[in-house]
Amino acid sequence: GAVVSQHPSWVICKSGTSVKIECRSLDFQATTMFWYRQFPKQSLMLMATSNEGSKATYEQGVEKDKFLINHASLTLSTLTVTSAHPEDSSFYICSASRAGVRTGELFFGEGSRLTVL
């Protein structure tokens, strides 16, 4: 099956610091990856679409300067939360679609829990 790995799965940081979360497709190439945010007991909200080799597309209301997304290769996308504040504490999940295959299915990482003190 298609495996997506996220790292770290859990991170605590101090307010004002930056945190990087990695999303890797382990056994397939992913031209497009998506980043979601999930608050406790809520649904997943799409933050941005990451395309390999081009700038990410952000959803309305998502600060592109705070949530930096880089998709430098067909197997890796990174989300950097810059100058993190307690309100950025959340569960961040990435997903990837397999290049060249039209099934519509997205494969999800395990998620990363960010706590900002």
Place this chain on the structure above:
Amino acid sequence: AQTVTQSQPEMSVQEAETVTLSCTYDTSESDYYLFWYKQPPSRQMILVIRQEAYKQQNATENRFSVNFQKAAKSFSLKISDSQLGDAAMYFCAYRRVYSGGGADGLTFGKGTHLIIQP
């Protein structure tokens, strides 16, 4: 913009019984996918079932089946012979497909918390 509505915040069912989770969506597009995802306490998203909008036949995966009513924009999930391991949050999701082969990210409903009574 597309919206997905799950009107049941929580459902409870006895083990071995059948339960149906509701989902409606709003779109003006003709080509899209619909999904049901399961999210257990581990928070790993697990695909339960997928339906392509152009297919009239309802998708089935073992104990899981859907009732896809395209004109009514309804996409309910039926779980037969419920098991304790089915307990989780269930999210209905929509994904628009473009003619060039690309597709949007998923739009999720708010979720239904499914409780299985032993």
